Amino acid sequence: MNEGTGTPLPATAPSRALQSLACREDCWTEDATHTLIEAWGDRYLELNRGNLRQKHWQEVAGAVNAIHGQIKKARRTDVQCKNRIDTLKKKYKIEKARVSDSNGALTSQWPFYERLDALIGSNTPAKKPSPPVYRKTPPMLPPVPVGPRSATHKRPAPVTADETFRRNFSIVAAAAAAVEEVEEAESARSESDGNGNREGVKELAQAIVKFGEIYERVEESKRKQMIDLEVKRMQFAKDLEIQRMQLFMDTQVQLEKIKHAKRSSGNVVNLVDRIEKYQRTTCRWGL
Numbered sequence: 001m002n003e004g005t006g007t008p009l010p011a012t013a014p015s016r017a018l019q020s021l022a023c024r025e026d027c028w029t030e031d032a033t034h035t036l037i038e039a040w041g042d043r044y045l046e047l048n049r050g051n052l053r054q055k056h057w058q059e060v061a062g063a064v065n066a067i068h069g070q071i072k073k074a075r076r077t078d079v080q081c082k083n084r085i086d087t088l089k090k091k092y093k094i095e096k097a098r099v100s101d102s103n104g105a106l107t108s109q110w111p112f113y114e115r116l117d118a119l120i121g122s123n124t125p126a127k128k129p130s131p132p133v134y135r136k137t138p139p140m141l142p143p144v145p146v147g148p149r150s151a152t153h154k155r156p157a158p159v160t161a162d163e164t165f166r167r168n169f170s171i172v173a174a175a176a177a178a179v180e181e182v183e184e185a186e187s188a189r190s191e192s193d194g195n196g197n198r199e200g201v202k203e204l205a206q207a208i209v210k211f212g213e214i215y216e217r218v219e220e221s222k223r224k225q226m227i228d229l230e231v232k233r234m235q236f237a238k239d240l241e242i243q244r245m246q247l248f249m250d251t252q253v254q255l256e257k258i259k260h261a262k263r264s265s266g267n268v269v270n271l272v273d274r275i276e277k278y279q280r281t282t283c284r285w286g287l
Helices: 012-022 030-046 054-068 078-101 113-120 161-192 194-285
Strands: none
Touching (some): 030 054
């Protein structure tokens, strides 16, 4: 009944909503869900708690449809079965965490909890309560006693610029004297070690000179080798060019000889032909 107008509401609207909800294709009944869990669980254990493949999900859907698939809308596909199992796993994790947080004070009233706990309970880690964190408070420092100020206590007089200059001058003078003493000690030490250092420097210079002479000889030898190699290369190129020209000239001479031989043989043939023709002519006239 409507509270404002007093007229009764039609009773067909909620019944139609419930009827449409019951006819949804993804709506699972409790019996169908139990059948799905049993069919999936058998294959899940056969695969040593491994993931099911598409053919296994098709077998699960066939097992569910064999019992609850008399109506066309109630028939399930392999994708719907897989999605339903994923939803049940998420719901199980929530229930598992709630039961674990209660430390045994609560039990789950969800009808699929016990079967899913037997199947995937060992794979789902229970949520352990975090240990309490104790914060260390810093130790309190003892108060510093402050005595009352006496009326006769006076502040020290300020230092004048003249006194500051005198103090700084004395400090600088002491530092300069210390530096002079250090320099004198270093000079005395250098004089005592001067003879040994000179001998070492002299030997080092001689070694450097010898190294320079050896390096110069090596470079001179390398330069001579390069010059010799260049001369040999040029001579080889020259000889090769001469041989090429000689071969070319010989070829031309041979060609000219062949041409001359062909010409001379051609003249002989013509002379023989003329003689034979003359003989035939004389024989015909009886000469």
